[in-house]
Amino acid sequence: MPEYVALDLETTGLDPARDRVIEVGAVAFTPDRTLATLERLVDPQRPLPDAVARLTGITQADLKGAATAESAVRELIHFIGGRQPVGHGARLDMEFLTASGLWDAKSDILDTLDVARILMPAAASHSLPLLATELGFSQPRPHRALDDADATRQLLLRLREDAAALDEGLKESVLALVAPYGWALARFFAEALTAPNPETPATPVAGRRSTAPRPGATPPPDDPHEIAAMLAPEGALAGTLPGYEHREPQLQMVLAVAQIQARSGTLLVEAGTGTGKSIAYLVPSLARAVRQKERVVVSTHTHTLQEQLMNKDLPGLSQLPWDFKACLLKGRSNYISLRRWRRYLAEPCENAEELRFRLKVLVWLHTTESGDRSELRLQGREEVLWTHIASDPLDCVGVRCTAEDCYVHRARAEAEASDLVVVNHALLLADAEVGGGLLPDYDHLVVDEAHHLEESATQGLRQEVDGPGLEALLDRLASRPAGTASAAGLLEELRAQPRLGSASNELESAIALATGARSRVHDLFAIATDFVLERLSDGERREESLRLTPQLREDEDWDGVAIAGESAATALAALETVLRAAVTQARDWLGGDEADQGVRELEIIRGRLLGALLLIGEAIGDPHPNRVYWFAQVQKDDTVVLRSAPLNVGALLRDRVYAERRSIVFTSATLTVGGTFDYFRSRIGLGENVEELVLPSPFDFYHQA
Ligand code: SF4
Structure with missing residues (x-):
């Protein structure tokens, strides 16, 4: 039977270099019983901070003449003997013990915080006091070392039962x-x-909302006025919506959204705080989506608003007279x-x-x-x-995995089956950039927190390549370690596998191409760094980025950067072509569903090289009129990265997002500048053919009324 020692320290603060231990507590136990306890006050030889005295109930007088830290730690080590030490959030305790010079820093302590995070993932908090309260542990003197050690003992035993x-x-x-x-x-x-x-019951897991149709559900109304009337004082939602208040601006917004969705078009709504705007667009959107089978996507900027929509607003609308299905869809790397x-x-x-x-x-x-x-x-x-x-698009075999076997498939399938899908701006923009396919088809779009749309688009559509990162990728493919004659790296590892058969020739030529490309990339970033740093430190104020403008491309030194860039892009393109052939041949040769791990890595690197070479080629030699390119200094060691972003996200939004929608509603508490939407419209690619509504907050409205 295992024997453990749960331990805890009370200290004068959180810095092991400055603060001191004031109390040591420990409980030796087996799963069956407590074997012994240890409790020692320690004189810190300095004043006790008031906050610590209040928290622990220990006074300066209690510590006067108490044990020295050295003797208390020695006693603790002796008490532990050969038993397994246990702590909760034990990193800090370990640092204090190690600082004593007596404790073996390599001691492997069992941390109940780690185990609780594994076995109780749904707990609201994994802190010891909260877990102790929630699980009903006896802890008469919280924040005293022995009591905390004993709470740790109780927690370990509870976790042991949960595991069993x-x-x-x-x-x-x-x-x-x-x-x-x-x-x-x-x-x-x-x-x-x-x-x-x-036979301890397992920690319950939150259930999902039932999707079974409710008896007596009725189809949503079609008339925008009828939809708006649902939120009036005598309306269907007045008695069922949690925290309902009659708000005239909210009714106006419901009506405007329902009307634009019915007749198609674009609506801008600036709705002051307290309008209840999420309900004001959710109700008409759910009515439209269910009645007309026209899916609505709601896009937000912040996670907080997504949480509010999914955990408060949409559940609060479960009493709508009609059934609906709504879900949250995230970018694939979340799954x-x-x-x-x-x-x-x-x-x-x-x-x-x-x-x-x-x-x-x-x-x-x-x-x-x-x-x-x-x-x-x-x-x-x-x-x-x-x-x-x-989930990573560069390492995804897509259709070969079934929906049961893939959460990404499942999330998409759920979105396909939903009337309303909540996403964030980043996913909305990513879908637009790749021409669709990340989101299900949708007819209506509501952009909440719309004042962040331009910034999200610019960020999300930014591309970047840095020299050291690119060189590291090429080194992974083929490097020649100092002092050795032969090449090492992924290509050599793959070439050594006879089972990759005919890919061997491509792999061999790729080694030379990777080595050549690495040297071209190195040259490019060395030349670019000199070029950039010279110009960044030119003025009085040291800038951190240098935009590649037409004037800059006229600079007499630019030719050096351009030639190096072209040379690097050409070398990378030749390598990418050979890698593509090698991956295809290796996959064909291996057959089966699951490619060799090395081949998969090769494919991932190839995808990244392709992105880098396209950006270098475009930025240096063939700039796109709607993109801006710049070198930025991001580290103190004077290396630069090459970046690119759309100059005007409006064109992309117009072509790929707005063009295919029946209606779009943009809303936020702040969309106007100087009393008009002109600036907002110009930044996100909207013309003048839009409808506009400015709603004061209900507070202002009542005063104005
Ligand atoms: S489980 Fe299969 S389909 Fe799903 S993300 Fe992974 S590789 Fe792709």
Whole structure:
């Protein structure tokens, strides 16, 4: 039976270099019983901050003549003996113990915060006090070291029960995942999952809204006035909408939106705070979408507004007299790719942090219906690890995965089946840029937080290539490590695989091309950096970016940049062509659904090289009239990146977003400048043929009335 020691320290502050320990608490236990406790006050040899005294209830007088930090830590180490130390959010405790010089910094502590994040992903907070309250632990003196250590003990035992109560299939997967590793986290799961099942109910998972049709549902009205009347004091929604208030500007907006959706066109609405504008466009949009089977997309800038729409406004409209289906659709990198996940899972973990991430995902996958990363609440480096398993267009076999097997497919299918789809501006713009396909077909668009649309479009459509990043990609393909005669890198690794057969010739020629391209890219960015830095530091104020204007291209030194750029683009294009052929041949040779991992990596690199060469070729030699190009200095080490963005996003929006819609509503609390919509219209590509409405906030309205 495993033996643990839950420990906790109270300190004068949060900085181990400056602050001191004032109390040590520890509880030795097995899953069956508490074996012993340790509680020592420590004299910090300095005044106790008032805030700490208030929080802990420990006074300066209590600490006078107490143990020294050294003796308390020695006692703690002796108390732990050969048992497994456990802490909650133990990183800080470890830093204080390590600062004492007595603690082995490599000690592997089991952190209940990690385990709670894995096994209780839906908890509102994973802090010890909140978990202790929520789970009903006995903790008579919170923020005292012994009581916090004992709360940690209770939490570990509860987590152990939760682990033992996991579904048998999931247990098998977790056991297989942790089996090769000796880290404390792995040992905890290996032991807990083989302990007898205490039949503790698993943490409940939030259910989905039922999609079954309601008895007595009626079709939505067609007449805009009837739709607006639903929000009047005697209307159908007055008694059912949570927090309903009669707001005249809201009624005006409902009417205007319903009318524009009925007769087609573009409407700009500036609606002051408190208008209730989301309800004002949702009600007519849902009526239109359901009655006419014309899908509506609502686009927002912020996550906060998306949350409000999905968790408050749309559920609040569940009492509408007609049934509707609405969903949130995100960009694909928000969804896990199960195919990439399985591949990642088959590779060894490099450290305990990676194991923790995999455990978290594994348990989450057992309950998630959406596969959306926001449910995982990723922390720190987990964001980087997520990129290994996120859906990635460059590593997606698309149709070969079934809808049951792919959350991206599922999310799209749900959007296809929805009357109203909520997206963010970035996804709306990405769909426009690739000519559709990311969003389901839609007839009406409502752009909320519309004052951010231009900025989102400019950001989202920005492209960038940096020299060191591009060189690193080329090095990954083929490099010649110092002191060696032979090439190394992905191409050489692939060439060494006899099973790649006829791709071998392409792989061999790609090695020379990659080496050549790397040197051209290096030359380009070296020349460009000199050119740019000389001009950036020319004026009195040091700028951080240099726009590639027609005048600049007349500069006598520009020829050097242009020649190097053309040479780099040509070398990259030759390489990309050969890589494309190599990938095709290798895939044909291997057959089957799942290509070799190295071939997949080659395909990803090829896609990135293509993006880089197009940008270099365009920026240096063939600028597009509707794009702006510039070199920017982004690091202190004087390297520059090449960037490009649309000069006027209006043209793209007009051609690819507005042209195909029956109606578009732009709304925000601030759209006018100097009392007119002219500036907004000019920035987002709208002509004069639009309808405009400015609604004061209800407060102002009543005073004006
Ligand atoms: S279709 Fe693409 S995103 Fe979906 S599981 Fe397959 S590879 Fe991953």
